[in-house]
Structures are given as structure tokens and as C-alpha cells.
Amino acid sequence: xxxxxxxxxxxxxxxxxxxxxxxxxxxxxxxxxxxxxxxxxxxxxxxxxxxxxxxxxxxxxxxxxxxxxxxxxxxxxxxxxxxxxxxxxxxxxxxxxxxxxxxxxxxxxxxxxxxxxxxxxxxxxxxxxxxxxxxxxxxxxxxxxxxxxxxxxxxxxxxxxxxxxxxxxxxxxxxxxxxxxxxxxxxxxxxxxxxxxxxxxxxxxxxxxxxxxxxxxxxxxxxxxxxxxxxxxxxxxxxxxxxxxxxxxxxxxxxxxxxxx
Amino acid sequence: xxxxxxxxxxxxxxxxxxxxxxxxxxxxxxxxxxxxxxxxxxxxxxxxxxxxxxxxxxxxxxxxxxxxxxxxxxxxxxxxxxxxxxxxxxxxxxxxxxxxxxxxxxxxxxxxxxxxxxxxxxxxxxxxxxxxxxxxxxxxxxxxxxxxxxxxxxxxxxxxxxxxxxxxxxxxxxxxxxxxxxxxxxxxxxxxxxxxxxxxxxxxxxxxxxxxxxxxxxxxxxxxxxxxxxxxxxxxxxxxxxxxxxxxxxxxxxxxxxxxx
DNA sequence: GCGATCAGCGGCACG
DNA sequence: CGTGCCGTTGATCGC
Numbered sequence: 293x294x295x296x297x298x299x300x301x302x303x304x305x306x307x308x309x310x311x312x313x314x315x316x317x318x319x320x321x322x323x324x325x326x327x328x329x330x331x332x333x334x335x336x337x338x339x340x341x342x343x344x345x346x347x348x349x350x351x352x353x354x355x356x357x358x359x360x361x362x363x364x365x366x367x368x369x370x371x372x373x374x375x376x377x378x379x380x381x382x383x384x385x386x387x388x389x390x391x392x393x394x395x396x397x398x399x400x401x402x403x404x405x406x407x408x409x410x411x412x413x414x415x416x417x418x419x420x421x422x423x424x425x426x427x428x429x430x431x432x433x434x435x436x437x438x439x440x441x442x443x444x445x446x447x448x449x450x451x452x453x454x455x456x457x458x459x460x461x462x463x464x465x466x467x468x469x470x471x472x473x474x475x476x477x478x479x480x481x482x483x484x485x486x487x488x489x490x491x492x493x494x495x496x497x498x499x500x501x502x503x504x505x506x507x508x509x510x511x512x513x514x515x516x517x518x519x520x521x522x523x524x525x526x527x528x529x530x531x532x533x534x535x536x537x538x539x540x541x542x543x544x545x546x547x548x549x550x551x552x553x
Numbered sequence: 554x555x556x557x558x559x560x561x562x563x564x565x566x567x568x569x570x571x572x573x574x575x576x577x578x579x580x581x582x583x584x585x586x587x588x589x590x591x592x593x594x595x596x597x598x599x600x601x602x603x604x605x606x607x608x609x610x611x612x613x614x615x616x617x618x619x620x621x622x623x624x625x626x627x628x629x630x631x632x633x634x635x636x637x638x639x640x641x642x643x644x645x646x647x648x649x650x651x652x653x654x655x656x657x658x659x660x661x662x663x664x665x666x667x668x669x670x671x672x673x674x675x676x677x678x679x680x681x682x683x684x685x686x687x688x689x690x691x692x693x694x695x696x697x698x699x700x701x702x703x704x705x706x707x708x709x710x711x712x713x714x715x716x717x718x719x720x721x722x723x724x725x726x727x728x729x730x731x732x733x734x735x736x737x738x739x740x741x742x743x744x745x746x747x748x749x750x751x752x753x754x755x756x757x758x759x760x761x762x763x764x765x766x767x768x769x770x771x772x773x774x775x776x777x778x779x780x781x782x783x784x785x786x787x788x789x790x791x792x793x794x795x796x797x798x799x800x801x802x803x804x805x806x807x808x809x810x811x812x813x814x
Numbered sequence: 815g816c817g818a819t820c821a822g823c824g825g826c827a828c829g
Numbered sequence: 830c831g832t833g834c835c836g837t838t839g840a841t842c843g844c
Binding site: 359508 | 836
């Protein structure tokens with residue numbers, strides 16, 4: 293157990309020094325901004341990061357019960373025998389000012405920490421990588437498929453992969469890293485229709501490339517004359533190594549200034 | 554600074570007692586499962602909750618850099634002068650087993666806490682509430698509009714509000730609590746088309762009800778013959794009180810077993 | 815800054 | 830249990 297005065301000083305100094313601050317105690321929480329919320333008494337963990345990030349966690353559940361992003365400012369005060377910690381969100385255009393008030397009646401623990409950390413997370417297995425892989429091996433989608441945007445495959449017209457099939461027809465490929473659902477079909481449909489209009493081509497095919505597809509998505513897909521290509525990595529353990537190989541290959545190619553093999 | 558042995562005991566006992574455990578120290582993090590990630594050396598905060606929730610936070614940024622949901626299991630070991638804390642995700646069908654390995658070289662802090670907390674967050678200002686409000690005051694969408702699904706407004710065919718206009722035409726209303734974008738238009742379109750086919754009505758109108766709409770979404774909306782209704786709460790401070798009044802009214806009505814006014 | 819899209823999305827409700 | 834969809838979604842990237 294900690295006196296509220298001590299806790300307040302700890303939080304104030306940590307905030308001032310832009311250090312991580314952890315507070316555990318009994319509190320109520322109020323939030324208002326884009327929405328509003330109330331949480332009555334209970335023990336929680338409060339995490340305040342050096343960049344202003346503000347997280348209130350209950351003892352269960354993965355997501356913070358209340359939160360505020362980087363750039364928020366913290367203020368503290370003692371009032372009516374309670375320690376009040378407020379976070380005021382960074383002002384954003386077209387969004388109401390956000391505010392969280394945490395009112396501690398008891399603080400079990402409060403401490404500041406210096407976190408030295410220059411590392412950044414590197415992730416593999418994203419949709420972007422799957423698209424890259426498919427650009428390298430378009431036969432996985434359909435034999436004879438020829439991708440068009442060899443370099444800078446990314447976000448040209450929001451189409452994941454644009455290609456021509458053996459008959460020379462334009463093909464829009466929408467890639468999903470997990471089971472495709474209805475939204476993926478409507479997305480594909482929009483791209484195909486927009487492209488057909490823009491290029492003035494009547495025959496534009498649409499292929500949804502994903503490791504799986506839900507039943508209703510499949511129905512809607514076929515109803516609209518589009519196709520499904522199962523392209524998921526089969527063995528999850530090996531896939532990442534494979535993707536890495538592809539990436540390394542690309543890197544070495546670009547080092548030599550080559551556009552394609 | 555803490556000996557790794559002490560830290561390991563703290564984590565083990567906290568896990569066993571299903572208590573919250575906080576660990577701060579220098580570590581590397583590896584994740585594999587649906588995707589895979591690596592994070593090299595740095596100081597981080599590890600949060601392990603009583604329900605198995607596992608969160609690795611860097612000193613900046615709002616989101617946990619690695620995470621695992623409730624139901625995960627924790628194991629610890631000392632190896633090569635490091636404290637290794639692993640989280641194994643709950644097995645789910647059709648998803649590869651997930652695993653996080655946090656390898657601490659130094660632990661600055663490790664402590665367990667008991668969080669007694671029976672409260673649940675109550676939120677106001679959601680889309681569901683906005684839809685309720687519009688059911689109560691459909692004129693906000695369009696004069697003369699008559700909502701059809703008075704009770705059990707929810708998830709009938711995923712349509713937010715189904716209504717008839719003054720001319721008796723079916724109207725599908727898709728409600729968004731914030732600025733509507735392209736996805737909202739395609740969503741509306743899908744509902745309208747499915748309903749038209751299902752009910753065999755040729756004239757089904759579609760209205761997108763939201764506080765705002767992006768330019769391209771508006772273009773696409775009008776291109777498809779649908780309409781936009783600006784319905785956002787004007788004053789953010791008052792809106793919630795207003796919604797609350799509406800809810801209370803509904804509650805008291807249902808207490809008397811009434812279906813409508 | 816707006817907007818469109820991905821995310822290891824998470825969470826929830828419903829069939 | 831799959832699946833759809835909201836979320837104070839957050840994070841990122843291109844315009």
C-alpha cells in the first residue's frame with residue numbers, strides 16, 4: 293500500500309521525465325471523447341508510457357478497458373481523498389477532445405522505469421509478403437498468369453495484383469492472408485468494376501486469392517462470376533522461411549539494379 | 554535489478570496463483586503462429602494476467618508489440634543465463650498454435666498483484682445506440698420513414714434498420730457512428746441487392762446514415778442510386794445524455810411488456 | 815491531414 | 830464453431 297501523496301509524486305515525476313510509469317490500485321474510470329464510458333470501483337493496472345500512451349487494464353481480458361494514444365498529456369491531483377490521474381488526448385481535427393479520468397481511492401503500487409529500446413518489431417507472414425510471393429510465382433494463382441506491376445507492386449490503384457491471363461484478359465487479384473469473407477468479395481468486385489470502366493475493357497476477370505473462403509463468400513463470388521484461388525501457405529512452419537528466401541532474392545536482384553530475372 | 558532466479562520464482566508463483574504479474578527488463582521476443590515476428594534486445598514491460606493474457610509492451614506506442622489472449626498458458630525456465638518466459642496460446646480450430654518466447658537477460662522488476670474487480674465497462678455512443686435512437690426518431694433520417702423491426706432490431710439480416718418510406722418502398726438504412734467510407738457503401742449495396750432479390754421487390758432504396766461521408770464514398774453512393782443522411786450527434790456532450798434518456802424509456806416500456814408506444 | 819486498407823486485428827453475437 | 834461486423838478500433842502508407 294502506498295500513500296496517495298507518494299503515488300502522486302511518482303506519477304508526476306515519471307511523466308515529467310517521460311518514463312514508463314506503472315500504477316496498481318483501486319479506482320474508478322471515466323472516459324469521454326469519440327464515445328463515453330464509465331467503470332466503477334475495482335483494482336486495475338494503469339500504464340503510462342513516456343510518449344503519453346495511457347492504458348487502463350483490468351485483471352482479465354486482452355484489451356485495455358480504457359486507453360489513449362501517444363501524444364496525450366497526463367495531469368494529477370489529490371481531491372477528496374483520492375488520487376486523480378487524467379489523460380488528455382492529443383487534439384485532432386474533426387474529432388472531439390478525448391479525456392480519461394482515473395480516480396484512485398487506494399494505490400497498491402506505483403513506480404517509474406526507464407526503458408531503453410531502439411529495436412523495432414519485424415513481422416513476417418503478412419498479406420504484403422503473400423502478394424510478393426504470388427508475384428514471384430503467379431502460377432500458384434493460375435497457370436500462365438502474367439503479373440503487370442512487376443516493380444512497386446504495391447498500392448497502385450489499391451489492386452493487390454494486376455495481371456493478364458493466357459488469353460490476354462485483364463485479371464484483378466485480391467489477396468487475403470486468411471479466410472476470405474464477404475467483404476473481400478465486395479472489395480474485389482469494386483476493383484474489377486472500376487478497372488473495367490477506367491480501361492474500357494468489358495472482360496476483366498476477378499480472382500480472390502486466399503487460404504480459404506467462407507461459404508457465403510464463395511456463393512457471392514461465383515454469383516458475380518469471379519473465381520477463387522487457394523494460395524495459403526500450407527505448412528506454417530516452412531512458409532516463413534520460404535518467404536524470407538524470396539525476399540532475399542529480391543534484395544540481391546535490386547542490388548544489381550535488375551528489374552526482373 | 555533482480556536476480557533471474559527470483560524473477561522466475563515470482564512469475565511462476567504468480568502464474569500458479571492466477572494473479573497479475575508485471576515484469577520489466579531487457580529481453581528479446583520471438584513469436585510464431587498465424588504469422589511470425591522477431592524483436593531484438595531492449596527494455597520492455599511484460600504483463601501476464603490471471604486469465605492467461607500475455608502482453609509485451611515497448612516503451613512507446615499504444616499497442617502491445619506481442620500478445621496472446623486469455624486462456625494461454627505460461628511456462629518459465631532458466632537457460633544460458635537468461636530467464637525465458639513462454640506463452641502458449643489456447644488451441645483454436647483452423648489456426649496454428651501460437652507461441653511467444655520472451656528471453657530476459659536482465660530483469661529490473663517483477664511483482665505479482667491481486668486485482669479484485671467485478672465491474673464491467675459500460676460504454677455509450679456506439680453505433681448500436683445510434684441505431685436505437687434513429688429507430689425512435691426516424692424522421693432524422695427522412696420525414697415519414699417507418700421502421701419495421703421495432704423489437705429485436707438486431708442482426709436480422711445484418712441490416713441496421715429496415716423501413717418503409719412514405720410511398721411504401723422498402724428502405725435499407727446502414728448506420729455508421731463515424732464518417733462513412735467506401736466499405737460502408739459496398740456494405741449497403743450488398744444489403745439492398747440481397748433484400749431486393751429475397752423479397753422480390755424491384756424498388757428497394759438504400760440510405761447511408763452517418764455523421765459524415767468521404768468524397769469517394771459519396772460519389773460511389775450516388776452512382777449506385779443510394780442516398781446519404783447526415784445523422785451524427787451534433788453536440789458530443791449532450792448526445793450521450795440524450796441517448797441515455799432514450800434507453801431508459803425503452804427499458805421502462807419493456808418492463809411493462811409493451812412492444813411500442 | 816484525409817482516406818483507404820491491413821491487422822497475428824480483438825471482441826461479440828448469432829445461426 | 831464458423832462467420833459477419835463493430836471498434837473510442839490502431840497503424841501505415843499514399844495522395
